Amino acid sequence: MEGKLMKFSLEWFTAQRSKNIPISGPLLQEKALQIAEELGISSGEFKASNGWLEKFRHRHMIGYRQISGESSSVSTTTAEE
Secondary structure, three states: OHHHHHHHHHHHHHHHHHOOOOOOHHHHHHHHHHHHHHOOOOOOOOOOOHHHHHHHHHHOOOOOOOOOOHHHHOOHHHHHO
16 A cells, blocks of 8 residues: 555656645645545555655655746645646
8 A cells, every 4th residue: 555655646747847836844744644544545555754754755756846937836736626
């Protein structure tokens, strides 16, 4: 199950980034929790902790960067959809 969680989290992240939607750490954690729930993973099994986030970022070579211009005005509501 954890492999699917990682796969779906990365797919969601990649899709948002391809639309130039900025994704914060907390937003990624929230989405991972939603995906875990959809996969039937209980909150006792998966917490989307800061440690999980750092490992996810490191494993997939994801860095934080400043997005400027028109794409920086995209609302986080758009990313949540």
